[in-house]
Amino acid sequence: MAQQATQQLQPRVSDSDRLGFTLFLALTIHAIVVLGVGFTRSDKPESNALPSLEIIFSNSYTLEEVKKPDYLAQANQLGGGKAEDKARPSAPVSSNTPISQRGISDQAREQLRKTQLEINQLYFISQLDSPITTDQQILNRKQGAEAQQSGEVEQRRSKIARLQAEIRQMVIDYAKRPRSITLTASTKKAVEASYLASWVRKIEKTGNLNYPQEARIKKLDGRLRMNVRLNASGEILSAKVTLSSGNNILDQAAKRILRLAEPFAPFPEELKERTDQIVIIRTWEFKSNQLITNGEVI
Structure with a gap:
């Protein structure tokens, strides 16, 4: 009986107890390592750091040897410029400083x-x-x-x-x-004046014999200015109304009278020696059923 009671009083260690004790021990050791180890800044001055030189590729060179180089390259190149601080040499396709590539994928x-x-x-x-x-x-x-x-x-x-x-x-x-002479009221030469007077008489006679019937009936009056060019044979080369009477009936009647008066007399020999053509500038006036021409400027 006593021996059975002693066996019942002995503590029993189960597998759960062993697992719990192992976890507790592991956590304790990790806490000691994490909390007990730290880092401090070194008091060693930076001046004692090892010197370094950057290696670059130089696109040009100089014959003079550089005593205190800022960079290492495959050839000597004496720097120049006005900047106080040194600058990294670069080609047109390179950058002066490394390009920040944070956030860029590997691809x-x-x-x-x-x-x-x-x-x-x-x-x-x-x-x-x-x-x-x-x-x-x-x-x-x-x-x-x-x-x-x-x-x-x-x-x-x-x-x-x-x-x-x-x-x-x-x-x-x-x-x-062709030589040309313009005949107006200012003409003084005898031969031109004589020919002009003969031409005017024929025009006015023809015009009064063939006065426009419509103008006579309607009692139309008006004045117009016409330039007529004749050759040495007395033929009409051109005829142009330079200033209209304002009435087409009178303008057309003047041209019709001019055609009816053809042919005109040929130039006299003296006139032929001086010119090949003449231009006659006259003012034609239809008034009171009568035609009158003059050299008046209107």
């Missing part, structure tokens, strides 16, 4: 890198071809200027030839142009 970053490499390759190829391209451009500009100058010279020559042809034609036309 986009790889595509950007490929694009930059292609641009750099094109730039260096263009640098190699630049002397040939420049010479070709100079040759092309020279040839273009020569072609343009040649074209301008050809245009000037063509224009000069055209003007010379026009001048020659004007001289020929002027030489062929």
Whole structure:
């Protein structure tokens, strides 16, 4: 009986107790490590840091050796300029500072890198071809200027030839142009005055014998001015009403009377020696069923 009671009083450790104790111990150890380990800033001055130089690619070089370089490159290049601080040399296709690429996916970053490499390759190829391209451009500009100058010279020559042809034609036309005299009331030469008086008498006689019937019935009066050109044979070359009477009946009647009065007398010999044509300028007046012409200016 006593032996059975002793067995019942002994504590029993289950699997759950062992798992709980293990978790507690692990958490305690982690807490000690996390809370017990820390980082502090070093008191060592920055001046003791190792020196460094950036390596770049130089597109040009100088013969003078650089004593205190700011960068490492494949050739010597003595810097210049007015800036107080040094600046990183760059090509037209590079940037002065690294490009921030935060937020860019790996695929986009790889595509950007490929694009930059292609641009750099094109730039260096263009640098190699630049002397040939420049010479070709100079040759092309020279040839273009020569072609343009040649074209301008050809245009000037063509224009000069055209003007010379026009001048020659004007001289020929002027030489062929008939001599002409204008007869008005101011004419004083006896031979012209005599011919004009004869012409006026025939016009007024024909006009009064053939006075326009419609104007007579309607009692129309009016004045008009007409230029008549005659050749040496007395033939009418042209007739133009330069100032209308304001009534078409009278204007047409004047032209009809002029045609009815043909033919006119040929020029006298003395007049033929002086001119080939004459222009007679007269004012025609229809008034009270009568036609009168005069040299009055209206």
